[in-house]
Amino acid sequence: MIEHTLLHISGITKRFPGVLANDRVGFSIAPGEIHALVGENGAGKSTLVKIIYGVMHPDAGEMHFGGAPYAPARPSEARAHGVGMVFQHFSLFESLSVAENVALGMNKEAVGENLDQQIIEVSESYGLPLDPTRLIGSLSVGERQRVEIVRCLLQNPRLLIMDEPTSVLTPQEVEILFKTLRQLSSEGCSILYISHKLDEIRVLCDRATVLRGGKVVGECDPTRETARSIAEMMIGGALELPEPQKPDLGEERLTVTGLSKESDDPFGVNLDKISFAVRAGEILGVAGVAGNGQVELMEVLIGEVLSDNDTIKIDGMAVGHTNPTQRRERGMCSVPEERLGHGAVPDMSLWENTILSARSHKGMENNGILDLGVAQGFGREIVDEFDVKAAGIASVASSLSGGNLQKFIVGREILQTPTILIILQPTWGVDAAAAADIHRSLQDLAKGGAAILVISQDLDELMLISTNFAVISEGKLSDPLPTGSISIEEIGLLMGGVHSSAGKEVA
Amino acid sequence: MDLTILILQGIIVAATPLVFAAIGELVVERAGVLNLGIEGMMILGAIAGFAVTYDTGSFLAGVIAAAFAGAIAALLFGVLTQVLMANQVATGLALTIFGLGIAALWGQAYSGASTDALDAIHIYLLSDIPIIGPLLFSHDPLVYLSIILVVGVSWFLNKTRAGLILRAVGDNHDAAHAIGYSVVGVRMMALIFGGMCAGIGGAYLSLVQTPLWVENMTAGRGWIALAIVVFAAWRPGWALLGAYLFGGVTVIQLHIQGFGVDIDAQLLSMLPYIVTIVVLVVISRDKIRAKLNAPACLGKPFFGSS
Numbered sequence: 178m179i180e181h182t183l184l185h186i187s188g189i190t191k192r193f194p195g196v197l198a199n200d201r202v203g204f205s206i207a208p209g210e211i212h213a214l215v216g217e218n219g220a221g222k223s224t225l226v227k228i229i230y231g232v233m234h235p236d237a238g239e240m241h242f243g244g245a246p247y248a249p250a251r252p253s254e255a256r257a258h259g260v261g262m263v264f265q266h267f268s269l270f271e272s273l274s275v276a277e278n279v280a281l282g283m284n285k286e287a288v289g290e291n292l293d294q295q296i297i298e299v300s301e302s303y304g305l306p307l308d309p310t311r312l313i314g315s316l317s318v319g320e321r322q323r324v325e326i327v328r329c330l331l332q333n334p335r336l337l338i339m340d341e342p343t344s345v346l347t348p349q350e351v352e353i354l355f356k357t358l359r360q361l362s363s364e365g366c367s368i369l370y371i372s373h374k375l376d377e378i379r380v381l382c383d384r385a386t387v388l389r390g391g392k393v394v395g396e397c398d399p400t401r402e403t404a405r406s407i408a409e410m411m412i413g414g415a416l417e418l419p420e421p422q423k424p425d426l427g428e429e430r431l432t433v434t435g436l437s438k439e440s441d442d443p444f445g446v447n448l449d450k451i452s453f454a455v456r457a458g459e460i461l462g463v464a465g466v467a468g469n470g471q472v473e474l475m476e477v478l479i480g481e482v483l484s485d486n487d488t489i490k491i492d493g494m495a496v497g498h499t500n501p502t503q504r505r506e507r508g509m510c511s512v513p514e515e516r517l518g519h520g521a522v523p524d525m526s527l528w529e530n531t532i533l534s535a536r537s538h539k540g541m542e543n544n545g546i547l548d549l550g551v552a553q554g555f556g557r558e559i560v561d562e563f564d565v566k567a568a569g570i571a572s573v574a575s576s577l578s579g580g581n582l583q584k585f586i587v588g589r590e591i592l593q594t595p596t597i598l599i600i601l602q603p604t605w606g607v608d609a610a611a612a613a614d615i616h617r618s619l620q621d622l623a624k625g626g627a628a629i630l631v632i633s634q635d636l637d638e639l640m641l642i643s644t645n646f647a648v649i650s651e652g653k654l655s656d657p658l659p660t661g662s663i664s665i666e667e668i669g670l671l672m673g674g675v676h677s678s679a680g681k682e683v684a
Numbered sequence: 685m686d687l688t689i690l691i692l693q694g695i696i697v698a699a700t701p702l703v704f705a706a707i708g709e710l711v712v713e714r715a716g717v718l719n720l721g722i723e724g725m726m727i728l729g730a731i732a733g734f735a736v737t738y739d740t741g742s743f744l745a746g747v748i749a750a751a752f753a754g755a756i757a758a759l760l761f762g763v764l765t766q767v768l769m770a771n772q773v774a775t776g777l778a779l780t781i782f783g784l785g786i787a788a789l790w791g792q793a794y795s796g797a798s799t800d801a802l803d804a805i806h807i808y809l810l811s812d813i814p815i816i817g818p819l820l821f822s823h824d825p826l827v828y829l830s831i832i833l834v835v836g837v838s839w840f841l842n843k844t845r846a847g848l849i850l851r852a853v854g855d856n857h858d859a860a861h862a863i864g865y866s867v868v869g870v871r872m873m874a875l876i877f878g879g880m881c882a883g884i885g886g887a888y889l890s891l892v893q894t895p896l897w898v899e900n901m902t903a904g905r906g907w908i909a910l911a912i913v914v915f916a917a918w919r920p921g922w923a924l925l926g927a928y929l930f931g932g933v934t935v936i937q938l939h940i941q942g943f944g945v946d947i948d949a950q951l952l953s954m955l956p957y958i959v960t961i962v963v964l965v966v967i968s969r970d971k972i973r974a975k976l977n978a979p980a981c982l983g984k985p986f987f988g989s990s
Contacts, residue, residue, distance in 0.1 A: 271855060277852075282863050
């Protein structure tokens with residue numbers, strides 16, 4: 178049995194204060210196998226791969242690698258064994274060059290004389306071309322991921338761990354990645370693949386291990402399952418998906434005309450003559466590869482960065498010069514991409530975090546004095562309605578898992594019943610069941626007459642919920658089109674920067 | 685001609701303590717830590733260096749003691765901010781106040797005492813070259829050490845793997861931790877190096893520049909060193925330039941006062957500070973470049989998980 182197994186783990190248990198993250202987890206991976214690890218947020222996937230990569234250490238259980246006992250004390254030991262990892266939040270350094278980043282991720286002994294040459298050779302032989310001298314900050318997200326992968330490949334890995342690798346890629350980039358992964362697998366390298374995108378797992382993976390609440394609850398051959406059946410194994414119940422809506426659209430609520438803005442950030446994107454309108458009842462989806470102006474657009478729309486007064490109108494009123502609080506008072510709410518530090522204050526409790534954005538809408542303020550009871554009540558309401566898993570409303574925001582904090586922040590904004598909602602990456606890192614909940618509540622909000630702008634990199638999500646659809650690329654926005662009138666392939670081309678005249682022909 | 689050489693030599697003497705303090709802080713900030721306690725570490729170095737040299741008669745012992753005193757203070761800062769997660773700004777300010785107080789207490793016994801100045805090393809033959817000789821090859825060993833340090837730090841940061849790791853920790857400490865580098869370990873070592881440099885910089889004041897012990901003799905040089913690091917955009921060569929700019933204006937304004945030019949002495953004394961601030965503002969006017977050069981994690985606390 179041993180010679181058919183590259184990695185075998187059994188009884189892995191890891192406890193954090195208050196949570197059992199992994200409870201006697203065991204499975205094995207064969208050489209050359211592409212093995213999926215799926216589960217809801219907080220199911221313990223990230224903890225498990227961190228243990229395999231030596232970032233964390235298990236409280237109990239054992240691992241065997243290539244037949245020998247394996248217990249890496251630190252990542253460099255894991256790398257020496259031939260285990261490589263591509264992180265969900267890239268472990269890259271923006272102000273350093275590609276070659277420097279690669280060198281940092283390799284063990285000292287493994288860095289050869291001619292690193293630049295090696296990078297070029299390996300990256301080209303796997304169809305992932307890279308220039309070793311460029312700064313990471315100037316690369317697109319897809320290119321950044323290449324850096325991470327090439328860094329692993331240079332060390333001739335026997336096992337490559339990938340945590341949510343496709344959430345930031347265009348459909349074309351995903352295809353290139355899959356080709357690379359299949360090539361690796363045919364060369365005998367095993368791959369441990371974590372993703373929320375179940376359709377991709379069905380296409381790519383040979384086997385899947387399903388985790389729920391830190392335990393292995395099943396193993397399956399994903400090619401023989403449907404995305405729905407895998408999702409139901411993950412949540413241990415039936416999955417309710419939102420239905421596409423055909424709403425009646427009302428008045429224009431948010432109008433943007435000729436919006437241009439230069440970015441202050443050296444690696445930022447300049448917005449270039451953006452025009453669009455969102456009407457009551459409409460969900461406008463904006464797709465695009467990360468780093469094409471999404472964050473910049475959001476900042477200008479919600480008033481963190483000011484623009485020419487007439488370029489942004491709420492219900493016909495020019496608001497380009499008003500600050501975020503004034504825009505909130507006009508009915509605009511927002512969910513930023515960055516949860517900790519932008520959407521919520523990490524060290525404040527959940528109920529304190531409600532005060533930040535809901536203080537005027539929920540009447541928490543009376544002549545400058547805060548009514549804490551109202552804030553706590555509102556906090557409890559969010560936790561109940563959106564099924565936020567937290568010890569209580571007094572837990573600090575940073576103690577929640579990413580998906581749960583996201584549910585809390587989205588809930589906080591939606592429950593203020595805004596007339597305009599700007600939302601970035603509504604379901605980033607959120608599992609299927611919670612994502613369906615968030616999508617349904619967005620649809621309900623729109624049905625009630627709100628105008629919603631969803632900026633996301635998840636095309637499936639946008640196709641599912643948005644009434645109209647546009648693509649942002651290098652700070653330019655294509656003309657919005659009704660969802661359904663445009664194919665995934667065409668969107669992929671738009672995302673890659675082939676511009677909006679193509680979109681017009683389709684309309 | 686002699687006067688020019690005298691002025692230029694004076695500039696070197698005025699700039700050297702700043703070179704030490706700034707190059708140390710530069711390494712610390714490149715690792716992502718903001719230590720506002722340089723002034724305190726300098727004054728501790730000044731009194732430790734002076735007291736030990738006075739008591740033992742050995743300059744070497746004094747300089748080592750100064751480096752040691754600075755390192756101890758930096759270690760204290762490191763434990764408070766990196767292990768116990770105290771706020772870096774507040775801890776740095778406290779370290780300055782603490783250092784000034786301790787130094788005054790320790791220095792009570794040495795008030796008004798003086799030692800011989802450290803002898804210059806006249807490099808064989810080279811120091812006999814007119815003009816260039818006295819200017820470049822006839823200084824005390826610490827001046828040479830300061831230049832070697834700048835070159836060494838520049839080489840370390842840009843050419844060695846350890847330097848790359850240090851910059852990586854300053855750029856993104858979460859990623860560095862995920863790849864498997866010890867963020868706290870790297871920062872502690874950077875802090876100790878910074879403390880030693882600041883200590884030697886302080887000792888230069890009490891052993892070479894004056895050479896005697898006076899309370900508060902650092903007179904804000906620690907803060908100037910901090911400003912120089914920013915003005916230099918965290919590059920060692922520019923830090924050297926900044927230190928010499930400040931030292932230069934300090935010495936030249938003294939000579940202007942000496943010539944009896946009709947400008948208030950107080951205004952002239954302000955000149956080095958004003959020039960440094962103006963240059964700093966002009967240089968950092970370009971917001972984008974400033975952001976690109978600054979270590980992205982500067983002053984941010986790191987909470988590692990294990």
